Each structure stands twice: as C-alpha cells, then as structure tokens.
Amino acid sequence: MNPPLSRRDVLRRLGFVAGMWWAARAEARDIPGDSVYQLRAQLTDQDGRSFELSSLRGQAVLVSMFYSSCEQVCPMIFETIRLTLLALPVADRERVRVMMISFDPARDSVAVLKATAEAHQCDARWALLRAEDAEVRRIAAVLGVQYRRLASGEFNHSSAIELLDTEGRIAARTGTLGAADPGFVKAVRKALSRQA
Amino acid sequence: MALEIVRRATRIVVCAAAACGTAMAADFITVPGGRFASVLPQGPVPTVSVPVEVAAFAMRATPVTAGEFLAFVRAHPEWQRGRAPAIFADRRYLVDWRSPVLLADGGAADRPVINVSWFAARAYCESERARLPTWLEWEYTAAADETRRDARADPQWRRRILSWYERPATTSPPRVGGAPNVFGVSDLHGVVWEWVDDFNALFIAGDSRVQGDPDTAKFCGAGALSVIDRDSYAVLMRIALLSSLSAADTTGSLGFRCVRPGGERP
Numbered sequence: 001m002n003p004p005l006s007r008r009d010v011l012r013r014l015g016f017v018a019g020m021w022w023a024a025r026a027e028a029r030d031i032p033g034d035s036v037y038q039l040r041a042q043l044t045d046q047d048g049r050s051f052e053l054s055s056l057r058g059q060a061v062l063v064s065m066f067y068s069s070c071e072q073v074c075p076m077i078f079e080t081i082r083l084t085l086l087a088l089p090v091a092d093r094e095r096v097r098v099m100m101i102s103f104d105p106a107r108d109s110v111a112v113l114k115a116t117a118e119a120h121q122c123d124a125r126w127a128l129l130r131a132e133d134a135e136v137r138r139i140a141a142v143l144g145v146q147y148r149r150l151a152s153g154e155f156n157h158s159s160a161i162e163l164l165d166t167e168g169r170i171a172a173r174t175g176t177l178g179a180a181d182p183g184f185v186k187a188v189r190k191a192l193s194r195q196a
Numbered sequence: 197m198a199l200e201i202v203r204r205a206t207r208i209v210v211c212a213a214a215a216c217g218t219a220m221a222a223d224f225i226t227v228p229g230g231r232f233a234s235v236l237p238q239g240p241v242p243t244v245s246v247p248v249e250v251a252a253f254a255m256r257a258t259p260v261t262a263g264e265f266l267a268f269v270r271a272h273p274e275w276q277r278g279r280a281p282a283i284f285a286d287r288r289y290l291v292d293w294r295s296p297v298l299l300a301d302g303g304a305a306d307r308p309v310i311n312v313s314w315f316a317a318r319a320y321c322e323s324e325r326a327r328l329p330t331w332l333e334w335e336y337t338a339a340a341d342e343t344r345r346d347a348r349a350d351p352q353w354r355r356r357i358l359s360w361y362e363r364p365a366t367t368s369p370p371r372v373g374g375a376p377n378v379f380g381v382s383d384l385h386g387v388v389w390e391w392v393d394d395f396n397a398l399f400i401a402g403d404s405r406v407q408g409d410p411d412t413a414k415f416c417g418a419g420a421l422s423v424i425d426r427d428s429y430a431v432l433m434r435i436a437l438l439s440s441l442s443a444a445d446t447t448g449s450l451g452f453r454c455v456r457p458g459g460e461r462p
Contacts, residue, residue: 033283034283036283141314141442146399147397148397148398158399
C-alpha cells in the first residue's frame with residue numbers, strides 16, 4: 001500500500017505534469033511553418049525502433065532518399081555524405097546527423113536496412129529509415145524529391161542531398177555526387193554554428 | 197416490419213442530410229479496370245510503352261468544389277488559409293477566397309476549388325476516406341469520351357480537348373457538372389488541371405535523344421522517362437505542368453478530385 005501523499009507532494013506532482021504539458025505544447029507550437037518537421041510521419045529505423053523526423057530537432061541533419069537494391073547512384077549518395085562529413089573539422093563531424101529514407105518499403109525491411117547500414121559503415125549518426133508507401137510519397141514531397149517505381153522493381157529518382165537546419169528547414173541542397181561540394185560543406189558548418 | 201423499413205430509411209436520409217463525415221456525400225463512380233497504354237512508359241524499357249493492367253477504382257464524378265472544400269476547412273481549421281504551415285501550402289493558398297472561411301462570391305460554391313496545394317488536396321481526400329488518383333488512373337479515365345473508353349486515337353477528340361487550352365484563362369473556372377464520359381465521370385477536360393498523388397513521379401526527359409545517355413548524376417536508375425506519344429499534346433501539357441510543381445504550390449487553375457480503391461462504396 002502506498003503511503004498517503006502530502007499536500008506538497010501533490011502540488012509537486014501537479015506542477016511536474018503541468019510543466020510537461022507546457023513543454024510539449026511549446027514544442028509543438030514552435031516548429032516553424034516552413035520546417036520539414038511539420039510532417040508527422042511514422043518511420044522505423046535500421047534497428048526496428050520507431051522514429052519521428054522531429055526527434056532530430058536541434059541538430060544539423062543531412063537527408064537523402066535511396067533504396068537498398070540500387071546499384072547505380074545510391075551507393076554514391078552514401079559515399080558523398082561520408083566525404084561531406086570528412087570535409088568537416090573533426091569536432092563538427094560528430095555533431096551532424098544523417099537521415100536516409102528508403103523509397104522501397106516493400107523490399108527494404110528493417111533487416112535489409114541494417115545490412116545496408118553495415119555495408120556502408122554507417123555509425124550511430126546515421127538513421128536508415130522506412131515508412132509506408134503513402135508516407136514515403138509525403139516525405140519526398142516535403143523534400144522536393146521526385147521518384148517513380150518502374151515495373152522492374154527499380155526506382156527512378158532525383159538524387160540530391162539536403163541539409164536541414166536545427167529547426168528542420170531546408171537550408172542547402174547539393175546535386176554533386178562523388179565528392180564533397182565545398183558550398184554545401186560551408187552551409188553545414190554554418191548550421192552547426194547555430195547549434196546549441 | 198414495414199414500419200422498421202421506413203424507420204431505417206428515415207435514418208439514412210437524416211444521416212445524409214446532416215452530412216455524415218465531411219460535407220455532403222460525394223458521388224463516386226465505379227471505373228472498371230482494364231488494359232491501358234499510358235503516354236508515359238510503364239514497362240521495363242523506358243522508350244517502349246507496354247499496356248498495363250489498371251485495377252478498378254471509384255472516382256469522384258466531378259472535381260472537388262469550393263463549397264465542399266469550405267466545409268472541409270471549417271471542420272479542419274488547421275487547413276484554413278493563414279493556418280496551414282508554409283511547407284504544406286504556399287502564400288497563394290485559397291488566395292481567391294474573401295476570408296479563410298468565406299468564398300469569393302455567391303456563385304463560387306459549385307466551381308472547382310483552386311489554389312490548393314497537393315498536401316491540402318491529399319488531406320481533403322483523406323477526410324472522405326479516399327485518396328488522390330494516381331497519374332495512371334487519371335489518364336485512363338480521361339482517355340474516354342461519351343461513348344468510348346479510349347478515344348485518344350480520334351483526331352476530333354484531340355482537337356476538342358486542345359481547344360480548351362486555347363481558351364484564355366479566366367479568373368474563375370466554369371461550374372462542375374459537364375457532360376459525363378462513358379464511365380460517368382465529368383470535367384476531366386475543360387475545367388481545371390488536377391493534382392495526382394504521384395505528381396512527383398512524372399519527371400520526364402526533355403528530349404528522347406538523351407535516353408541512351410541518362411543523366412545518372414541527377415536521376416538514379418534508368419534515367420528520366422521519355423514520353424511515347426508526342427501527339428497527345430493536351431496530356432503532355434498536364435504532365436509538364438504537374439512535373440514542374442512542388443507539393444506546396446498552388447495555382448489559379450489547379451484543383452483535384454479523389455478516388456477510392458477497388459470501386460468500393462463509402
């Protein structure tokens with residue numbers, strides 16, 4: 001049996017609940033109108049954990065879309081992001097997060113995402129993500145990514161890498177593949193300088 | 197027994213009048229499936245159009261009207277002008293309305309809603325347990341005329357559709373409810389452009405000569421698509437427009453309609 005609560009306990013607990021409510025409310029209210037984090041999407045990462053885009057709020061994020069069975073450009077996207085991270089000063093590298101969102105939820109299961117992450121030596125900074133088809137279409141729409149499933153099961157897709165600032169706004173975009181784009185690296189550093 | 201039937205019928209009528217769900221129950225027409233060759237190649241080879249099987253679906257008989265969209269934003273204030281986040285709707289969202297909850301003028305309720313973004317259109321369709329049509333579903337339905345499921349080879353049909361595009365754009369589109377095609381669906385041509393769910397899948401190569409040498413730095417996979425039937429100017433104009441848009445964009449001549457899968461009834 002629990003001991004009876006003192007009035008101070010009750011007030012403290014009420015205060016805590018009110019504070020939580022206020023914090024949650026403020027967080028929802030604060031997301032800017034032009035932020036990608038306005039999108040409440042249900043995603044799952046390579047470890048099978050559920051993932052919210054806005055969970056990376058407050059950090060600089062590189063984001064791109066891919067599919068695991070892709071043999072042409074997609075491996076180059078992973079490589080380009082790796083080179084972009086390497087182009088940053090050592091202290092900055094660890095502070096950048098990466099979101100890779102799959103076009104292909106039918107084939108990119110959690111296990112496949114995990115294997116892809118390992119194949120590209122993605123560390124804890126990287127989230128390889130899957131979502132249902134309709135959700136993928138919405139995510140591509142906010143990111144300005146064009147894609148199309150072909151009868152062969154392959155995908156046609158545009159292949160830009162985008163930088164989200166700490167509020168989830170698209171701050172920069174690069175179409176350069178196979179090398180770090182100096183202008184893009186500069187934009188990442190700028191976003192990091194605003195990161196608390 | 198008879199009384200029970202009357203009572204049930206009454207309940208249904210009351211439900212319809214009180215608008216169960218959103219607005220008034222929209223008319224969804226069953227469009228039977230069939231084989232269809234899109235102007236956009238659907239098969240494995242990007243330069244060869246292979247007919248594909250289109251599954252049956254049910255499509256709204258007319259585009260969503262301004263009146264229907266007004267009922268939607270009243271029920272879903274987060275989609276009112278001024279409240280919808282910028283990433284979901286640009287600054288011209290519902291710009292023609294007098295206020296966030298008032299239409300432009302008395303006659304606007306049965307005109308198609310315009311100045312709506314893809315996100316807003318999608319949210320509307322979800323509110324009536326439907327979705328936006330895919331490009332293939334839209335093109336398939338729009339290939340019909342009053343008597344034929346596929347009238348595209350008829351030069352007269354092509355001329356008639358093209359003549360709409362020659363008309364100067366007016367401030368407000370005509371009222372919905374034109375002559376239905378063989379499926380029973382109206383206003384696919386001659387009223388407004390319409391969003392499709394996969395508008396961001398319609399990127400096409402500017403010139404078929406680039407097909408052998410796809411710009412793989414920009415497009416992964418087999419490269420951008422080429423259009424097979426270059427005589428279908430009217431359809432090509434739609435594709436060109438849709439492929440140029442971002443999902444938050446709105447224009448004064450772009451509306452939408454919704455579909456439900458498999459021709460199921462609400």
